[in-house]
Amino acid sequence: MTIAAVDHFLQQAAPRFEGELLDLLRIPSVSAESRYAGDVRRAAEFVRTQLAALGFAAELVETPGHPIVYAESPAVPGAPTVLVYGHYDVQPADPLDLWKTPPFDPSIRDGMVYARGATDDKGQMFTHIKSAEAWVRAAGRVPVNLKYVIEGEEEVGSNHLELFLAEWKSRLAADVAVISDTSQFGPGRPAVTHGLRGIIACEVTVHGPRQDLHSGIFGGSIANPANGLARLIASLHDDAGLIQIPGFYNGIPPLTAAERQRLRDLGFDEGAYLAEIAVSAPHGESGYTTLERRWVRPTCDVNGLTSGYQGEGPKTIIPSWARAKITCRLVPGQDPEHLVRSLEAYLRRGLLPGLRLEFQSWHGCPGYVFDTDNHFMQAACRAITTAFEVPPVFIREGGTIPVVESFRRILGLDTLLLGWGQNTDNLHGPNEHFTLQDFHRGIRASAHLWHELSRLPV
């Protein structure tokens, strides 16, 4: 059987794959810092070369920033087409003194490879290249059509990706996307992430008097912008933690009993969660559990406050203005553009006399959910079950992965979010690492995913 040959190849090639991963991790492709621009390009070239060596049409697509690696496997008529997304750029590595070994001199300890990008996302992205190599070497070709989009600006906001997706839209046509840039639910608990929260982000500035005023001379006679801002923020929630922006919950489908049960079955340890962040009690929308509040319910959080005197000791002024940064995490069904307008209008209505509101918002993103019964999803579950020897759990993620929304909106694609790493792998922090066992299980799950997908009816 072909898949048996692929599995055999993976076993014998494992040491070489590890060596090649270390070669990729040695390249300090920090996209945020311009001094690394040459290294970022070197990493792109490394990825392109890897794909070209499989006989794939592979090129660097230039952008005003760092290049995108694009590659296509030879056409397999009648087989599904899969868009594989990943990124070869990494977060800055500082503070360097907290690393036990240098971030760009990878070292293996206790079965884990330590390096910046080990998990996020070089290690995880690489699994989808090595799985293709196994098919090419063991079977002569990959059984599906693979299109790779491996970008170099994910850690700095993917600023040039959307334009690329729009311009290359017809060439990127596919049946489903695959991304490995999330986590398992825990060690030995592989997961398929089927939901993400969206976001709206704004900055609210309440203006009062022309300048800071003496709080004795003027106090009591005019609205204070800081008090007025606090009043607006407080009005965002009621005592039960429900968000008061008009229409905020419109369009959100009720949480089904089955979904609630599935979340309960995950056995989330709330005590450990709170202890980790040193918070004595949970708080949120009444009627929901902590996991529900994190994954399937929307939020409204202040991210920063600025007003008046912030130095040592007291200062008796009425500040001229007060500012808050506010983000809402959204769930599927909520419309970011509508809610930004509703939020602005709601805040304007709550403004005290004599105050003026300045409202700025940034690009929003809706929430995302992918039907777990979908046959691509089920194919992914079978592949993971084979590789990890345990079925995956379905989880959601409270954060936002904008590319997933871009794929749906621009390319009409749903995405299989298959995380091989752990959320304890210190992504973005010092001593980032990736378990080699998870690296190899990820490659094998990916190889089996191509197999499972090739057997689906198109």
Add this chain to the structure above:
Amino acid sequence: MTIAAVDHFLQQAAPRFEGELLDLLRIPSVSAESRYAGDVRRAAEFVRTQLAALGFAAELVETPGHPIVYAESPAVPGAPTVLVYGHYDVQPADPLDLWKTPPFDPSIRDGMVYARGATDDKGQMFTHIKSAEAWVRAAGRVPVNLKYVIEGEEEVGSNHLELFLAEWKSRLAADVAVISDTSQFGPGRPAVTHGLRGIIACEVTVHGPRQDLHSGIFGGSIANPANGLARLIASLHDDAGLIQIPGFYNGIPPLTAAERQRLRDLGFDEGAYLAEIAVSAPHGESGYTTLERRWVRPTCDVNGLTSGYQGEGPKTIIPSWARAKITCRLVPGQDPEHLVRSLEAYLRRGLLPGLRLEFQSWHGCPGYVFDTDNHFMQAACRAITTAFEVPPVFIREGGTIPVVESFRRILGLDTLLLGWGQNTDNLHGPNEHFTLQDFHRGIRASAHLWHELSRLPV
């Protein structure tokens, strides 16, 4: 006549007096910030030298904080004794970018001197030194007994003044106190201030998670310290502008019809007041006029807010903590110590689950009122009428001069509050200034006050 010689001296010495004022204003004696400690001492030494040059016994009295300048004029048996109080420290100057010229590089434009402390209180305090100099140079001596207490911690709560007053009580014995740290009622409308508001001041820090958290991964499941702080601040007022701290209005005598009439008779121009500070509408406690809200009713104002991310653009975090500085202005009848405790308890009760409140308060002060028929008051009115060529009006002041309450409580003294500045001089704000004409009229009124007081029966 001696007073004519004094007036003549004042005229010829005016340019030199201005130059000396600028020298004093150049010293950045910001008492709140420890990096200015050396400059604060330099300002004290400047004041001491000025008084010593008149043949007064002048010294720096050390405190655990900034020194107090103390000086006595040579004894004039049978004449009244006047305690002159002022302060040589100033408010912080930030935000610096709003100053047209640097706060500690005084510049004269359109007959006004611009500098931090120009009015509050270096410029006004200095008039009582220059008036004494006029008497010494023109008449050989001051006709009353002057005792100067010029402190360096007024802007940070006068923390060490009370102990000094208590320890030096017998040496500070006097008949009346004089302070110029208030304002005229308007340009060319000199005033004697017979009432002051008191104050309580605190800093409230709401603590949440150990560190800033990702708002996607954690958002919705724990109380956000910035939202929680806003909720506490919003709970300080109801929709009618009434302060909700339990017992807040206890002990305040009702405003009499006569007092309301006197306030109406001042012909306060609310439109001009609001236009000056660029505020479109008044706001405050319902049932009171703007002047009543400023002078005879208490307040609760936020002076500053700090939390989380304050830079450009969005940042998706739940901040670890949020802080507000809060002051309440009090009127006679309110007890500061009781109200600080009531405020703290009220805030603690309103805290969301999982948050922790840190509460710090500074020394408070009750409100103050002085009988307008008193003969020292009437002497001050005559001196002002001569210097300003118009009789003063009796006003109250929304600000706090804690030392006035200390003088009454510790030394048994009432205080003549004679303001030479304007409340549009940007005290505590950027571009603080003092009209040179008011500086000189203040000096002359002070010189005539010594004259009028010397003629009173002791």
